[in-house]
Amino acid sequence: MKDGIYEQIINSEIFFELQRLEDDRIIEKAQLDKLEAPALLSHYLSRVIERSLEYIRDAETDSTQLEQQIVLANKIIEVINQELGPDFPQPEITRQGRLLKSIYSKLNRSDTFLNHQSTVRPERSLTISSLFTGDQSEPSIMQEFKKEILSCDAIYMIVSFIKKRGVVLIYDELKTFSQVWNKPIYVLTITYLGASDFEGIEMIATLPTANVKVSYDTDLTRLHAKSYLFQRDNGFSTAYVGSSNLSKPAFTDGAEWNVKLTEQHTPSVFKKISYTFDRYWNSPEFVTYDPKNEVDRQRLQQALTREGRRTTNSEGVPIRLAGFDIQPYDFQQTILDMLKAEREIHGHYRNLIVAATGERVIIVMGAVCAMKSRVSGTLNKYISCIA
Numbered sequence: 001m002k003d004g005i006y007e008q009i010i011n012s013e014i015f016f017e018l019q020r021l022e023d024d025r026i027i028e029k030a031q032l033d034k035l036e037a038p039a040l041l042s043h044y045l046s047r048v049i050e051r052s053l054e055y056i057r058d059a060e061t062d063s064t065q066l067e068q069q070i071v072l073a074n075k076i077i078e079v080i081n082q083e084l085g086p087d088f089p090q091p092e093i094t095r096q097g098r099l100l101k102s103i104y105s106k107l108n109r110s111d112t113f114l115n116h117q118s119t120v121r122p123e124r125s126l127t128i129s130s131l132f133t134g135d136q137s138e139p140s141i142m143q144e145f146k147k148e149i150l151s152c153d154a155i156y157m158i159v160s161f162i163k164k165r166g167v168v169l170i171y172d173e174l175k176t177f178s179q180v181w182n183k184p185i186y187v188l189t190i191t192y193l194g195a196s197d198f199e200g201i202e203m204i205a206t207l208p209t210a211n212v213k214v215s216y217d218t219d220l221t222r223l224h225a226k227s228y229l230f231q232r233d234n235g236f237s238t239a240y241v242g243s244s245n246l247s248k249p250a251f252t253d254g255a256e257w258n259v260k261l262t263e264q265h266t267p268s269v270f271k272k273i274s275y276t277f278d279r280y281w282n283s284p285e286f287v288t289y290d291p292k293n294e295v296d297r298q299r300l301q302q303a304l305t306r307e308g309r310r311t312t313n314s315e316g317v318p319i320r321l322a323g324f325d326i327q328p329y330d331f332q333q334t335i336l337d338m339l340k341a342e343r344e345i346h347g348h349y350r351n352l353i354v355a356a357t358g359e360r361v362i363i364v365m366g367a368v369c370a371m372k373s374r375v376s377g378t379l380n381k382y383i384s385c386i387a
Contacts, residue, residue: 009044039268049076066097103234120150126236127264134255141244141258142169142251145228148238149173152230156277157187159226159246164200166247171203178207185210188280191300192218194308198301200246205291213286216303226258229273237263239273 001017003025008014010029018027032040053069060068074092081090102121123139124130132141149155150173167174177183187204189196191214205212215223229239242258244250263270280286290296335353342348 007040009040011044049073067095070095070097120147122147122151122238124260125262126238127262129262129265130260132240132242132256132258132260134253134257140252141240141256144260145170145240145251146173148228148230149177151232152237153183153233154231155183155185156229156231156274157185157189157227157246158223158277158280159187159189159228160192160223161195161245161247162187162189162197162200162204163195163245163247164197164203166245166251167200167203169248169251174204174207178209182209186277186281187212188215188223188277188286189213190215190218190223191303191307192223194304194306196304198304201289201300202291205289212289212291213281214289214300214303215285216287216299217285218307227273227277229277232263235263237270239270241273 001014001021009032010018021027052072056068056072057065070093077090077092081088122144124144132138132144134141149170155174155177174185178185185204185207187210189201189212201212201214204210225241226244227239227241229237231237239261240258241261242256244254244256244258247254250256261269261273289300335355339351339353342351
């Protein structure tokens with residue numbers, strides 16, 4: 001076994017391996033916590049079972065591969081039923097090996113939209129989590145969102161920037177979801193940097209079942225979360241968490257990374273996402289936006305315009321800040337102090353600064369650039385600023 005940190009259930013094989021390593025290794029162990037045991041033990045068992053089923057799949061002939069996998073799965077279920085008794089019965093898997101794909105009311109089959117809904121499903125699994133990276137070999141995240149919208153019961157979005165060109169890409173599906181099916185949409189966003197389009201927010205907010213809340217306090221709230229939760233009342237909800245704002249580049253050709261989480265695969269993570277969304281939604285920082293209220297409309301327009309002036313003039317041209325005395329925030333000064341200590345005290349000249357988008361990293365980079373003139377020529381080559 002390699003050196004490093006672990007969170008590994010000790011099985012018989014690992015037990016004997018650790019005994020062999022005791023003479024020349026410091027080995028840390030801990031008692032399994034009874035509250036965490038169900039998650040850790042089930043994770044361990046899932047890997048054992050998955051490898052066993054893969055072994056059967058690869059070893060058996062085509063005619064018996066599936067049948068033997070189901071037989072093994074039912075034997076495991078049988079052991080559980082014998083151990084726990086009639087108070088905790090677990091049904092066996094049917095021998096036919098069929099997979100339920102959807103259920104819809106026959107009464108609505110004449111409705112073209114609902115008929116369309118019954119045939120739409122995301123390409124990626126509803127039970128197994130996955131990663132989208134924007135690679136051309138993957139399903140388009142825009143197309144996946146369209147299918148998620150047309151197959152869920154409620155939509156929850158936390159997104160920093162909402163662009164009109166991004167909303168347009170999925171607007172037909174959102175209209176069907178809201179106007180035809182009368183299903184709810186909940187959106188949380190901010191006015192930071194004025195990056196959102198007023199028209200984009202309006203397009204969503206004017207949908208009949210849409211509920212939009214906005215944070216105007218950009219000094220306190222720098223929300224960088226981008227998450228889209230598609231709730232399904234049958235327990236097969238999905239969520240996308242990653243780097244994609246609601247914009248055209250993020251949905252089309254951007255190199256965006258987004259993890260698709262499923263309620264079936266990661267229920268505890270799903271609960272955390274739902275809980276956090278509810279906490280934000282009920283926070284006084286986020287104010288309900290009513291597109292029919294002229295006061296709300298003016299407030300949003302003015303906030304986006306005011307924030308936009310931080311980085312551009314009225315014609316969208318970047319503002320030059322030469323001649324201004326700009327001081328770093330405390331968290332930015334901490335970064336600069338740590339960098340200075342690494343260089344001047346420890347002699348480490350190859351340092352990397354990583355900070356979230358929106359943390360005004362450009363100010364830090366500007367300060368680092370200013371340090372160039374105060375560094376000897378032998379050290380200049382070690383300073384590279386990318387913002």
